[in-house]
Amino acid sequence: MIIAIDGPAGSGKSTVAKLIAKRLNYRYIDTGAMYRAVAWIAQKKGLDLTDESAMADIAGSLNIEFVPGPDRQAVLVDGKDATDFLKSETVGRGAATVAAQKFVREVLVAQQRHIGETGNVVMDGRDIGTVVFPHADKKFFFVADAEERGRRRYEELKDKNPGLDLKTIIEEIRQRDHEDRNRKISPLVKANDALEVDTTRFSIEEVTDHVFKNINNL
Numbered sequence: 001m002i003i004a005i006d007g008p009a010g011s012g013k014s015t016v017a018k019l020i021a022k023r024l025n026y027r028y029i030d031t032g033a034m035y036r037a038v039a040w041i042a043q044k045k046g047l048d049l050t051d052e053s054a055m056a057d058i059a060g061s062l063n064i065e066f067v068p069g070p071d072r073q074a075v076l077v078d079g080k081d082a083t084d085f086l087k088s089e090t091v092g093r094g095a096a097t098v099a100a101q102k103f104v105r106e107v108l109v110a111q112q113r114h115i116g117e118t119g120n121v122v123m124d125g126r127d128i129g130t131v132v133f134p135h136a137d138k139k140f141f142f143v144a145d146a147e148e149r150g151r152r153r154y155e156e157l158k159d160k161n162p163g164l165d166l167k168t169i170i171e172e173i174r175q176r177d178h179e180d181r182n183r184k185i186s187p188l189v190k191a192n193d194a195l196e197v198d199t200t201r202f203s204i205e206e207v208t209d210h211v212f213k214n215i216n217n218l
């Protein structure tokens with residue numbers, strides 16, 4: 001069984017995907033973390049993120065592991081816990097830049113298919129139901145108002161970033177939406193057979209129950 005959850009930043013897809021994976025005892029694969037990891041490595045090396053061949057090299061040698069834990073899933077890059085570093089908006093913006101590049105996408109999509117091919121996986125991203133696994137057993141497309149998505153991101157990041165400004169976060173989310181929806185390769189778009197879930201006014205528990213019931217045809 002492959003469950004695909006796509007949607008824009010802050011729509012709640014990764015939180016719900018994690019909970020669904022836990023309930024089903026499936027693996028949860030955060031494909032955004034893979035694009036983020038490429039951007040993060042490049043930023044640390046001071047590379048130009050628009051240098052497509054350098055970004056493709058990083059993607060090709062990416063060593064990323066998803067390690068489930070009791071409270072959170074850790075993302076290891078080259079064996080080191082990079083979970084918190086990968087969450088920053090700077091890395092998120094960088095991820096959107098590298099994610100628009102053909103070779104980076106080819107390499108990461110191949111890795112995602114390889115990870116998912118044994119099944120029993122919940123995978124979230126932007127193109128899981130359209131490109132990575134167009135024949136996924138269940139597909140969801142999460143949406144939510146940009147203000148609400150910005151607020152959620154703000155709540156998530158504010159403790160570790162004291163100077164964070166909500167308006168800036170909302171602006172960054174809008175900018176990233178624009179880039180993801182308008183890029184030439186694999187733009188963010190709902191698969192025809194995906195169920196759209198608007199999470200704006202619902203709690204995490206409500207959305208998780210809704211998705212869980214749909215998976216089980218309840």
Ligand code: C5P
Binds near residue numbers: 032096
């Ligand atoms: O979901 P997350 O915010 O971690 O994704 C970071 C960026 O990676 C997105 O804005 C998008 O540009 C890119 N991405 C993608 N395809 C995916 C997952 C993420 O293009 N499957």
